[in-house]
Amino acid sequence: MQIGIDIGGSHIAVGVISKRHTIIAKREKDIKRLEVNQDIKEYIIENIKMLINQVLKDIGAPSCVISKIGIAVPGKVKNKVVYDIYNLGIKEFNLAQVLEEHYGVTVSIRNDAKCAALAEKNIGNTQEYDDTVFLCLGTGIGGATFINGKMLEYTKDWGSEYGHMIIEKDGIECKCGNRGCFEKYASMQSFRNRIIELLNLEENITSKEILEIITRKVNEKDKLVNSYIDEYIDNLLIGLSNIINIIQPEAICIGGSFVYYEKILYTRLIEKINSKKYNCNIPKIVLAKLGNEAGMIGALM
Ligand SMILES: [Zn+2]
Known part of the structure; x- marks a missing residue:
């Protein structure tokens, strides 16, 4: 079972994606204004885990069925580390590594425009x-x-x-x-x-x-x-x-x-x-x- 994650400037979306690139289940959450001492990276990680639990529950599957996770981020990605998510005030974030360690599966991470471009090329208007x-x-x-x-x-x-x-x-x-x-x-x-x-x-x-x-x-x-x-x-x-x-x-x-x-x-x-x-x-x-x-x-x- 594949999990797709999209982190926007103001929301997080998590979906269960089929091998034929369709969305089987999806959950979203707005990124709220944080408390003074709250860490934005911790907040994102916790909310991703919660949304993954929710979508798996929606389709009645346990977390051990996850085979792959893909993340789209509004920042620059180099060696799986994200840099400069300006809208969230993040300079550097090793999100893929954190999720790889937690779920024990391969996590790919790419800039969101490049993810959308791949989707258009494979199943959209530039095929x-x-x-x-x-x-x-x-x-x-x-x-x-x-x-x-x-x-x-x-x-x-x-x-x-x-x-x-x-x-x-x-x-x-x-x-x-x-x-x-x-x-x-x-x-x-x-x-x-x-x-x-x-x-x-x-x-x-x-x-x-x-x-x-x-x-x-x-x-x-x-x-x-x-x-x-x-x-x-x-x-x-x-x-x-x-x-x-x-x-x-x-x-x-x-x-x-x-x-x-x-x-x-x-x-x-x-x-x-x-x-x-x-x-x-x-x-x-x-x-x-x-x-x-x-x-x-x-x-x-
Ligand atoms: Zn410029």
Whole structure:
């Protein structure tokens, strides 16, 4: 029995995954604000163990039936150790080793965008392409690159850090220490923040409410919103153009919360990209097929 774990910036999800990559049972928990003396790593480990117990109970199985565990994390992974989970304030975490010792099974761990990319490549919308780039537009921009059907995996580092490609000289400051990084202009977090600022919305507004408001504004041909969406797409296209010219992929798959804004953003992106010139064929730009569960499914691939 395989267990897939997805650790997000604000929640933990654990699923029992079949050999055919379907979810048999799933449990989730929000990561709450911790007490002053509470350790975030201990908190995550305890909650993973609890969620694993729950999903196994849901299907009536004992913990000794676990054959493999896969974890998707929003950080950089090197030799099975996770670094820089910025949203949870974690610098270094040997989570895979802790779970290996506890359950006595092999635990694989990968960056969440790379897990989602593997899921898209194996059972999603990039199955038919050999050379592809996957971009996860969410809090930041995560990425993965496939050449000849294989995901690029590095000996020493993590690779495919497209989010930190610089697209503006002396631009907005990024948490990586540089300025003008792609993700400061084209991540969905940047998009959301800018919309909230432009329209003077509440900080805690839901994505659904934002989508409703901007859809209405676009239909009303609101100048402010439309010109910002154009600016957003132009910035996204700078990053995509760099990727297209360097990697020359057959397809680029975009995942993350960008997918929810398909009608507003994807349509405009396709119109604009088809009017561009590149040193190669314009790749197909496809949206991710697998939603929130791509991470935990891909973690076992
Ligand atoms: Zn950066």
